[in-house]
Amino acid sequence: MQDIRDIERIAVIGAGLIGSSWAALAMGHGLNVSAYDPAPGAEEKFRHTVERAREQLAALGLANTGQYQFTNDLDEALQGVDFVQENGPENESAKRALLSRLDAELPPEIIIASSTSALLRSTIVADCRNKRRVIVAHPFNPPHLVPLVEIVGEDEAIVDRAAAFYRSLDRRPVVLQREMPGHVANRLASALYREAVYLVEQGVASVAEIDAALCNGPGLRWALMGPHMTYHLGGGEGGIAGYLAHLGPSQVRRWQSLGTPSLDEDVQQRIIEGVAEEAAGRTIAQLEERRDEGLLALLRARKLVSE
């Protein structure tokens, strides 16, 4: 059984935005990276994204002693690696074939983790011979800053080992007891977004104001605690039990009043115009820059607060 302390070199298979961010995170923690991406121009983009991410990680005080090698040869990328993070396209048959090839080529003790956000583990491991060592480890964008990693696997020992590995990268693994399309976090996000789109559809508030309501209200609290704990504190002295006893029925009534909008052309157009208004001329790169600065500031702030 491989010890996570022996992991010194990881392969990042698929080195786009997510893969680059994984690579920077690993190097920030002193690991070496074999990055593979066959797309034309991928190396240039990878280098650029990694440089920026490593600067951000340096600001968090990480050592950044890891090195990378970039290749468009998959066999070369897999030489001598101790862990594999796969970030290929979100296409079922492509992912299935890629994982099967990784599984065939790698020694059996190496964990192969897929960053898939939308596909089910059971589907994408179908063609692997050694399915147990293939897990889902889904990060949140950008993975070098957002701590969450959602893990789905079938072998408890392997899942535990992977969780320990991600903890060693200062991530917060969340282990699912069973697989579910969208895992946990994107399902929560999707449920919230459905209502956000409904409020746009119904003309209750503008896109920018709905966004502002979230990040100046519940979103701010949710950077500290999840929904159950939030209602525990919203229940007064009775806590969550008091909340459910007194306000459970009104919560259920609220659920019944939630919308089921259609994302038709008219609604899409209103969202696109609303976001343009909210962006107020700032480019995506500028907005990303601001998000990342904000995430760094929040992460530093959270570290100062005692557990």
Added chain:
Amino acid sequence: MQDIRDIERIAVIGAGLIGSSWAALAMGHGLNVSAYDPAPGAEEKFRHTVERAREQLAALGLANTGQYQFTNDLDEALQGVDFVQENGPENESAKRALLSRLDAELPPEIIIASSTSALLRSTIVADCRNKRRVIVAHPFNPPHLVPLVEIVGEDEAIVDRAAAFYRSLDRRPVVLQREMPGHVANRLASALYREAVYLVEQGVASVAEIDAALCNGPGLRWALMGPHMTYHLGGGEGGIAGYLAHLGPSQVRRWQSLGTPSLDEDVQQRIIEGVAEEAAGRTIAQLEERRDEGLLALLRARKLVSE
């Protein structure tokens, strides 16, 4: 027309947790407060909550030069005030009667703002003669720390004036174009919570792990930007238009797969046990303390990030 710069004294009608927090916020910004609450022991609790909140506001650098008077006589509380924040019980007929009495006793230029979270403005102003000056201004707990104030009114000039007043208290007003049960933010929270309960019901992850997934993933990002802007940055170079074009259909499929759990006794029990496990022996007071410390740290962090 009253100028918000002339507001020097506000009445806080109903001085429980929300009212105390509003009072502390106003005093932090140099305003004087008339606090009214007829409940036995209310003054003692009010003093305690206000003291703690003022310490927190001092840590944010607020002047805290305001003073308060506490009374259990409503007429006395309304003498000489320039703005009224009502925080009575969330009971439709009680709220309706209280607002009608405030409306009858106050000069017509004074804005009466109700903190109601669950009631509709049209319902609670029904017995007021001067309905236009009665608005909903719903804060998020705790109001002296969480910036959001959701505003519902019918007179644009009055709504604008109230929004300017809340901005002068460093709040972020969000004006609704029309009333909606639960306003905006609690509907978003409720939509997310329905899915969180579904994931508990389906045994996908524990209560603590679902909470961790939110606050280490999307919740952290939502402290900085709302859902529309988040998908704008999730769409790559095509932004929200690219996101909707390419991933809109999968978002709609995800919506169709979201759960409609029942909050039955079994599920309630699992939530209560799960929260107890997550709280790990910490009392509600300790958890609140940590939340407030965390909010203060996040607010300071956000201030450092350029708009």
